Amino acid sequence: MLQVTDDRLQHERYLLYIYTPFCGTCALARTMLDKIETVHQQDIFYEMNASLNPEFMQEFKIESVPCLLIKEKGEVQDKVYAFKSIPNIYTYLMAYKPELFVRSPGSTLKR
Template sequence: MQEITDEIYEQDRYLLFIYTPFCGTCSLARSMLDKIEAVHQQDIFYEMNASLNPEFMQEYKVESVPCLLIKEDGRVKDKIYAFKSIANIYSYLMEYKPELFATS
């Protein structure tokens, strides 16, 4: 997972994991996302420390952490707060990142 940059903010499409460093639930959510990236052997998610970005949190009305913010077509399509399981996250990936599942 790589830290989001200003260039990425400007893109029309990304999956952003929002966390705080001392949040236990965030650590569990991160481990799920790390496992997904390991399976696909690529960076899929960007990350952002909510504590360092209060303006972003307010602008996008992020209610709590962990949060997986899904931006598509230049707008926020979804905010996932309940990660539940890897399978649950995959259900969102199938909808918002179907290219991960394309067969050659």
């Protein structure tokens, strides 16, 4: 997971995981996101410590942590507070990051 930068926050599209360091539920959510990145062998999510960014939290009306903020076309599309399970997170990835599910030419499925 990549630490978000001010420059990245200006981009039109990103998936931002917002957490606080001593939040047990945040640690569980992070484990799910880390597993997804491991499967896809790439950084998919950016991360932000909510404690260090109170202005961002107010501006985007983040109600609690953990939160997966989904921004696309310059607008917040969704805020996921209930991570529930890895398959649940995949429903958002299929909607907002479909390129993760396109096989590249010449790739084969491993059995």
